[in-house]
Amino acid sequence: MxxxxxxxxxxxxxxxxxxxxxxxxxxxxxxxxxxxxxxxxxxxxxxxxxxxxxxxxxxxxxxxxxxxxxxxxxxxxxxxxxxxxxxxxxxxxxxxxxxxxxxxxxxxxxxxxxxxxxxxxxxxxxxxxxxxxxxxxxxxxxxxxxxxxxxxxxxxxxxxxxxxxxxxxxxxxxxxxxxxxxxxxxxxxxxxxxxxxxxxxxxxxxxxxxxxxxxxxxxxxxxxxxxxxxxxxxxxxxxxxxxxxxxxxxxxxxxxxxxxxxxxxxxxxxxxxxxxxxxxxxxxxxxxxxxxxxxxxxxxxxxxxxxxxxxxxxxxxxxxxxxxxxxxxxxxxxxxxxxxxxxxxxxxxxxxxxxxxxxxxxxxxxxxxxxxxxxRFAESLRTRPLEVRPMGYISLDISRKKENVPVFLFNDIDNERDPACYDYLLKTVFPPYVYQHVGNGSGCECTDGCGNGTNCFCAMKNGGQFAYDTNGILLRGKPVIFECGPHCSCPPTCWNRVSQKGVRNRFEVFRSRETGWGVRSLDLLLAGSFICEYTGVVLTQEQAQIFTMNGDSLIYPSHFAERWTEWGDLSRIDSNYVRPAYPSIPPLDFAMDVSRMRNLACYMSHSSSPNVLVQPVLYDHNSVSFPHLMLFAMENIPPLRELSIDYGMADDCTGKLAICN
DNA sequence: GATCCGTCATAGCG
DNA sequence: CCGCTATGACGGAT
Missing domain, CATH: 2.30.280.10 (SRA-YDG)
Known part of the structure; x- marks a missing residue:
């Protein structure tokens, strides 16, 4: 390990x-x-x-x-x-x-x-x-x-x-x-x-x-x-x-x-x-x-x-x-x-x-x-992986068709095959009470689509403007982003639904001598583009206590460094620039269990100079304390380069996520 | 519908 | 200041 x-x-x-x-x-x-x-x-x-x-x-x-x-x-x-x-x-x-x-x-x-x-x-x-x-x-x-x-x-x-x-x-x-x-x-x-x-x-x-x-x-x-x-x-x-x-x-x-x-x-x-x-x-x-x-x-x-x-x-x-x-x-x-x-x-x-x-x-x-x-190598891997690398593939889709795009599992170093053994969790599971306040009137009524956000209720929730451009690129990191969702009247093609549509690129969980397991993409990831959700089962306070007492490791979203503040920060150009504080949300204080069900995100390594940021997003409920944790590329990431998140860890805190290694 | 070509607005630099 | 340049976006043609 x-x-x-x-x-x-x-x-x-x-x-x-x-x-x-x-x-x-x-x-x-x-x-x-x-x-x-x-x-x-x-x-x-x-x-x-x-x-x-x-x-x-x-x-x-x-x-x-x-x-x-x-x-x-x-x-x-x-x-x-x-x-x-x-x-x-x-x-x-x-x-x-x-x-x-x-x-x-x-x-x-x-x-x-x-x-x-x-x-x-x-x-x-x-x-x-x-x-x-x-x-x-x-x-x-x-x-x-x-x-x-x-x-x-x-x-x-x-x-x-x-x-x-x-x-x-x-x-x-x-x-x-x-x-x-x-x-x-x-x-x-x-x-x-x-x-x-x-x-x-x-x-x-x-x-x-x-x-x-x-x-x-x-x-x-x-x-x-x-x-x-x-x-x-x-x-x-x-x-x-x-x-x-x-x-x-x-x-x-x-x-x-x-x-x-x-x-x-x-x-x-x-x-x-x-x-x-x-x-x-x-x-x-x-x-x-x-x-x-x-x-x-x-x-x-x-x-x-x-x-x-x-x-x-x-x-x-x-x-x-x-x-x-x-x-x-x-x-x-x-x-x-x-x-x-x-x-x-x-x-x-x-x-x-x-x-x-x-x-x-x-x-x-x-x-x-x-x-x-x-x-070029990544290109050939996308189309014919087994031909190019006949040895090392443990699975050609650890999501078992749950993701739109297969997620490969590759290990040419040792005999570990752990990630193939877990239930793949496509979306974070929240406790039932977060959906209490969801209902009619919580979404927008843009039957014809939300256009550029004028008169769209969801755009207003974001401060008057959508968080993405028309290509689905994140414009600016925010405390939380409201996407249109199942309670909106707009069609699924609405472009304020970037992160809920799931993975669009070809990813590979791979074994690495340096980082245990790691994640890399076979596609070029454009800066600001959506990567995947960090999924897990959200625990109630009581459940979390029991888990902790049992010695199980949990993910605490509040520990992630707030790297979204760096994305779209124009303060070096615009002296009047203020970092987005709206919509403000209370500090995240829930815990997430990834010990039985998880997706590819928890195999991403830590770096204090990361190329992936964590952006809270809401779309299927309105409980601002329980956002989805969505991952976006912080730079143009070349194919096969390892993805990394700032887990906010100090050097000696490696145990926190050891479960994913 | 992908790709190619012409055209136009560009900005740095020698 | 002028001219050159291994650009990039777009629209129309194939």
Whole structure:
């Protein structure tokens, strides 16, 4: 039997310790070649820059196309002129550098030639948050290293809070716009919540990682983290440009006058990309018309030059993959896949017949599994679990058809099969007296559906507005939420019935060495989306006493940390923001028995930095002291990542939920 | 009905 | 300040 304590220790510091930022520049020492011997090979001995030695990765047919589609300025002439241009570019850059720091010392023993550690007297608190309005991006290139576990937790929490705020703002802007459309503002296009949210956060200095240009990992961002919008990447500082695929420190800001790439987004926007996971053939930028067709040769400038320089100096780049994924609103997600090294680059003939730069990106070893691979793996698990993982499945539905969607039970570690042995409890069982005051007149009378909540009694109970948007995403955590229910006149399709409809995603209870049993999803869980109810049998005071005397463990809902307060909290943007206190409910003082009947929720692990929140909800009765405990995602949770709740436990209180291990 | 394409409103940055 | 960009949303066509 493992301990229930989940992902992380309970306590983490509010103040970060100082990690050591490692300066990449200014001290660099690439070998300087005499300018008259300047050749592509001397620019970079590692590169296979193929200037006139034929075409790489190009079929004869493509070459034919290339030459035939392009006369009289043949592809070869194009390459020649491009090469001349590059030579000029480098001559200028090297001349400038010679003039400036002709006496830099070589650093022979460093694995990465460009990287020379310097003093660690920078303040880490400056690394992350920018408080001034519209501050320009910094030109200081750093790599953050030596993060201690408490630092990791601090930055993780910072990223988490930042993303929560971004999502809240985005949803609010979209909803407000939708309401305005209802009123007939006459505007044709919808507001871009994704852009508005980032703008508001920028105005309040809430963008992260803007006062340093960070090479390598962004503190607090894990490999596999999911983003739904390009601007979200800008806000956390993972990738700084809203549209361009290559982010780099431009030459004029660089201490040695050369650009350095920091991150790339591979989303298949270029026909010549090849993506084999660990190895990417990445096409440089430029040369496309507005229809994304390659119409001229690419040039070795901007991001293309930066990638080449990053290769030369052995500087790693972050790779974010964007790809289609049903379930996200735009049909696309961005996944942080970790660090890659550029090992080769060359000028090639693209499918269009025009010259493109190509870069071979190789994933650095010993990193967590690629998020994009996990997504694909989860996809295959959803459709054919036994084929993909023939061993380990104990049950393909522990709910025995009670849930809309089967709940898997997986254990490839030991022989435990406990969760298969319990009665599956779909909904919490309340004592009969909570239903006393239910009856006619307790629900709304919106026969045609509740619309946007105008004149809906249930909306009024929530303070005039529904708690969800039209996609069923939780707008803001509240002391309690009133959903429409069996005593309402509205049809079951009413969108104020999100949590009572039960599980909609594919979940799996799994055995883990760290957390005993755990729960993970095979679907992407969007931030704010409903996960499941935390079910149990609610006990009367007397029953609870007997249970306690017998030594049985109970769930006390009042012990859950009130994480709902964090969801939709706009206080960092809106100084007038007040945390929702309405509708107010008395402290929850009931106990729940899960010793015989339970659902998947009680297998979720504890974390003090959880990705799931507990939100009280009422729909089938009006006793505010006995709400359903509904679980919602606090962030975009990638498939197969363990779900965690803040049980409000201290480190040494693992016994409380040991029954579920 | 899913998917593709054109169009438009965008915002950061070099 | 201007032009570029591996965006995102929508509406119409296939």
């Amino acid at each position: 493992g301990s229930v304590v989940g992902l992380e220790d309970v306590n983490f510091p509010t103040e970060p310790k100082t990690p050591t930022p490692t300066m990449i520049f200014p001290k660099i020492e690439p070998k300087l070649e005499p300018l008259d011997e300047f050749t592509p090979q001397s620019i970079n001995p590692n590169s296979n820059f193929s200037y006139n030695s034929g075409f790489r990765n190009t079929t004869p047919q493509q070459q034919q196309n290339a030459t035939s589609s392009q006369t009289p300025s043949s592809i070869e002439a194009g390459v020649h002129s491009e090469y001349n241009r590059i030579s000029e570019l480098f001559q200028t850059a090297f001349a400038q550098r010679l003039q400036r720091d002709g006496d830099v010392e070589a650093n022979e023993d460093s694995g990465c030639r460009a990287i020379v550690p310097v003093s660690n007297d920078s303040q880490v608190s400056d690394i992350v948050i920018t408080r001034r309005k519209y501050e320009k991006r910094s030109s200081e290139l750093v790599r953050v290293t030596d993060l201690k576990p408490e630092d990791e937790r601090y930055f993780r929490d910072l990223i988490r809070k930042t993303r929560m705020l971004y999502d809240s703002l985005r949803i609010f802007v979209n909803l407000e716009d939708e309401n305005n459309q209802h009123l007939g503002s006459g505007r044709q296009t919808r507001a871009r919540g994704d852009l508005k949210a980032s703008q508001m956060m920028r105005e309040h200095g809430l963008w992260l990682n803007r006062d340093k240009r960070t090479v390598g990992p962004i503190p607090g961002v894990l490999v596999g983290d999911l983003f739904l919008y390009r601007m979200e990447l800008c806000v956390v500082g993972l990738h700084g440009t809203p549209q361009a695929g290559i982010d780099y420190l431009p030459a004029n800001q660089s201490s040695n006058g050369e650009p350095i790439a920091t991150s790339v987004i591979a989303s298949g926007g270029y026909e010549d990309d090849e993506d084999a996971g660990d190895v990417i053939i990445y096409t440089g930028q430029g040369g496309q018309d507005k229809n994304s067709r390659q119409v001229v040769h690419q040039k070795l400038e901007g991001g293309n030059l930066a990638l080449e320089r990053s290769m030369y100096y052995g500087v790693e780049v972050r790779v974010i993959r964007g790809f289609k994924y049903v379930g996200s609103s735009s049909g696309k997600v961005y996944v942080y896949d970790g660090l890659y090294r550029i090992t080769e680059f060359w000028f090639d003939v693209g499918k269009s017949g025009f010259g493109v730069y190509k870069y071979k990106l190789v994933r650095i070893e010993n990193q967590p599994d690629m998020g994009s691979a996990v997504l």
